[in-house]
Amino acid sequence: MFSRMLLLVMVALGMGAQQPTAKPDKVISISAERFAFSPSRIKLKQGSVVEFVITSEDTDHGFRIPGAGIDAAVPQQGKGELRIRFVAREKGKFPFECSRACGAGHNLMRGLIVVE
Amino acid sequence: MVNTLAKALVKAIGSAVVFASLSHAQTEADRDRRLAELERKVRILDPSFKADEAAFDDRLAALEKRIDEVLARSGSPAASTTVSASAQPLLPKAPLEAISVTGDYQQSLEGETRLPVSGYMDAHFNKAEGEPGRGDFHRFVLLFGHSFSDRIKFWSELELEHALVEGGEEKGEVALEQAYLDFLVKPWLNFRAGLVLSPMGIVNERHEPPSFNGVERPVVETIIIPSTWREMGAGITGDLGRGFRYRTFLMSALDPSGFDAEFGIQNGRTGGFESSFRNPAYAGRLEYAGVRRLTVGISGYTGVSSGDIVAVTPRTSIVSFDGRYSFKRIDLRGLFANTWISKSGELNLAMERLTGLNPNVGSQMRGYYAEPAVHVFPRRWRNDLILFTRYEKYNTQQQMAPGFVPLPEFNRSSLFAGVTFKPNADVALKFDYVFNRNAGSAIRPLNGLNLGLGWWF
Numbered sequence: 001m002f003s004r005m006l007l008l009v010m011v012a013l014g015m016g017a018q019q020p021t022a023k024p025d026k027v028i029s030i031s032a033e034r035f036a037f038s039p040s041r042i043k044l045k046q047g048s049v050v051e052f053v054i055t056s057e058d059t060d061h062g063f064r065i066p067g068a069g070i071d072a073a074v075p076q077q078g079k080g081e082l083r084i085r086f087v088a089r090e091k092g093k094f095p096f097e098c099s100r101a102c103g104a105g106h107n108l109m110r111g112l113i114v115v116e
Numbered sequence: 117m118v119n120t121l122a123k124a125l126v127k128a129i130g131s132a133v134v135f136a137s138l139s140h141a142q143t144e145a146d147r148d149r150r151l152a153e154l155e156r157k158v159r160i161l162d163p164s165f166k167a168d169e170a171a172f173d174d175r176l177a178a179l180e181k182r183i184d185e186v187l188a189r190s191g192s193p194a195a196s197t198t199v200s201a202s203a204q205p206l207l208p209k210a211p212l213e214a215i216s217v218t219g220d221y222q223q224s225l226e227g228e229t230r231l232p233v234s235g236y237m238d239a240h241f242n243k244a245e246g247e248p249g250r251g252d253f254h255r256f257v258l259l260f261g262h263s264f265s266d267r268i269k270f271w272s273e274l275e276l277e278h279a280l281v282e283g284g285e286e287k288g289e290v291a292l293e294q295a296y297l298d299f300l301v302k303p304w305l306n307f308r309a310g311l312v313l314s315p316m317g318i319v320n321e322r323h324e325p326p327s328f329n330g331v332e333r334p335v336v337e338t339i340i341i342p343s344t345w346r347e348m349g350a351g352i353t354g355d356l357g358r359g360f361r362y363r364t365f366l367m368s369a370l371d372p373s374g375f376d377a378e379f380g381i382q383n384g385r386t387g388g389f390e391s392s393f394r395n396p397a398y399a400g401r402l403e404y405a406g407v408r409r410l411t412v413g414i415s416g417y418t419g420v421s422s423g424d425i426v427a428v429t430p431r432t433s434i435v436s437f438d439g440r441y442s443f444k445r446i447d448l449r450g451l452f453a454n455t456w457i458s459k460s461g462e463l464n465l466a467m468e469r470l471t472g473l474n475p476n477v478g479s480q481m482r483g484y485y486a487e488p489a490v491h492v493f494p495r496r497w498r499n500d501l502i503l504f505t506r507y508e509k510y511n512t513q514q515q516m517a518p519g520f521v522p523l524p525e526f527n528r529s530s531l532f533a534g535v536t537f538k539p540n541a542d543v544a545l546k547f548d549y550v551f552n553r554n555a556g557s558a559i560r561p562l563n564g565l566n567l568g569l570g571w572w573f
Binding site: 031034035036038039040041049054056057058059060065066067068069070072075076077078079080081082083084085086087088089090092094095101102103104105106107108110111112113115 | 210211212213214215216217218219234236259261266269271273294298300303306313321322323324326327353355357358359361363405406408409442495496497498499500540541542572
């Protein structure tokens with residue numbers, strides 16, 4: 001019973017992924033500001049463990065990587081940061097975008113992760 | 117060693133569960149929501165699992181039963197503490213595999229990026245020297261967006277200006293400020309069509325009240341670049357890499373019957389109402405934002421202006437340069453814009469014949485401004501206090517057609533000094549005082565103070 005509850009808790013907390021303590025090979029700071037991420041193109045090596053540290057220069061933004069199933073909020077300026085750690089398993093181009101309405105240029109607040 | 121690690125993990129998770137249960141006094145709705153989320157996740161593991169409408173305990177029992185079945189099928193021992201590893205083979209591996217998402221955030225669990233309603237508002241109190249003060253709920257804007265898919269997105273702004281709209285009276289206006297579809301193809305090539313913002317200058321595309329200092333928008337960006345400038349149009353946009361971005365549109369032309377010396381080309385905007393495509397205009401912008409906290413841009417517009425009122429069709433062209441830069445706690449921004457209007461002499465005479473008034477439209481209009489600002493509080497603080505000053509110079513009769521004499525009263529300048537307090541990054545309390553001048557001696561422009569409250573959500 002306890003093990004099943006444990007499984008429920010872990011699934012609920014999204015811990016079904018792997019290596020929660022994997023140390024990143026690279027830490028990349030990304031700033032989010034109406035209506036752009038900077039940098040907006042990020043090159044990674046296949047197999048590398050990467051951590052994005054995303055901070056906002058103005059309002060709340062969202063950070064969504066459809067290729068990784070990640071969609072989380074970037075808190076507004078002065079209210080902290082968002083840290084995303086992932087493994088770049090496959091080569092390819094993976095777009096990321098702002099997923100929280102932030103103004104007139106919201107749709108084009110996008111970027112690209114290139115795994116080589 | 118393995119046992120020790122397993123015990124430590126169980127203790128840690130047990131503590132997390134206890135902490136979570138203490139720190140989040142759950143409501144029934146919250147429990148139901150979390151159970152539904154668990155059911156959704158189990159459906160990922162086993163698509164045949166279906167949740168029913170039973171009571172909470174029954175749903176939990178069904179969930180436990182199905183997890184037992186999933187574990188049995190996967191051949192994993194139920195008592196294993198390496199749950200994540202045993203569950204993993206059932207999940208398709210993502211090309212970018214998330215390890216952790218942490219920080220000061222609220223994770224969205226929705227699969228579809230359905231955007232909620234957002235908006236911005238600003239209310240002003242303006243008092244010109246020697247005149248009574250006036251309050252004005254200047255803008256009430258609601259924004260609606262929707263992602264039909266990762267590649268097709270809708271965006272719109274619906275605006276109520278000056279709080280009140282009554283038939284036939286010059287009070288407020290309800291206006292569609294923008295409404296378009298984006299078709300996202302490649303980072304460097306996307307298509308946009310609908311009622312679009314002209315990509316000119318700084319404020320036209322970035323006009324949320326907390327994003328600029330001063331109660332009113334810069335004068336140059338309301339007269340020389342008539343923001344908010346939107347037209348029916350279609351075009352392409354993209355990110356070229358290395359910090360370069362562009363937007364270019366084919367759009368409806370300005371209506372020259374709205375041009376005059378007082379407000380420049382501001383009243384020539386059609387705003388998407390019976391817009392003339394007899395001679396479509398072109399607008400474009402190239403922007404560089406490759407250095408953190410620096411954005412510089414060049415914008416251009418050209419088109420043969422035409423309308424139903426006057427037969428004269430002058431070509432209107434605008435070029436502007438702008439930049440924004442933040443260094444430590446100092447912000448700098450500035451813009452220069454020049455407008456050329458051909459056949460301005462013919463236009464003035466034609467309008468005089470039609471209305472009895474000569475609009476005195478210049479063949480060239482020019483404006484620029486510079487705005488230094490300093491943030492008083494450290495960056496880590498949640499509140500922000502910004503002191504700023506802005507000098508603007510604008511002349512709507514920079515040059516006149518042969519036979520017309522420029523009036524010095526339209527060679528104007530404004531010096532603003534003010535403060536913006538942000539108790540939250542999305543809320544701005546503004547105060548400024550403006551010293552207005554012109555090059556003439558016949559009419560002395562009034563100085564004034566402005567108070568404003570603006571917010572974004």
